[in-house]
Amino acid sequence: MSQFTIEDLKRIMRACAGEDESVDLDGDIGELTFDQLGYDSLALLETASRVQRELRVALPDEALGDVETPAQFVAFVNGRLLETAA
Template identity: 50%
Template sequence: MREITIDTLVRLLRESAGEDESVQLDGDILDTTFEALGYDSLALFNTVSAIEREYALEISEEEVGGAKTPADLLKTVNQALAGTS
């Protein structure tokens, strides 16, 4: 089964949305909100677009809108990869 990992998500966040020097994406960030990490809705949109391209997925705006943390987004993406979204 294909699955996206936190390491892949961090890479895509950095590539797609940029990374401010003050933003820390290291350590246990799974349950930290994207807002607290310094990523706004546009940054999240860019990251999800990159995930969709890289994994040939389509994820609805409603599903993405419910993702407030990296853990939420990983769950949404991995469900889509498994075909259970």
């Protein structure tokens, strides 16, 4: 079972939503909010859509509403991967 990592998340966000110049994505960003990282709700939606396609896992929009940080996003995706594998 492949694990989704924060590096995967950074790569996908850079590709589909770009990168805010005032933020260093390579720094320790796990606990910062997406808002602090310069990503709005649409950027999160676009990211989730790419992750769903890459990993073939369903990420319901309504559950995404509670995801505020990259660490939470990664945990959420890995949780869904486990559920799907089960």
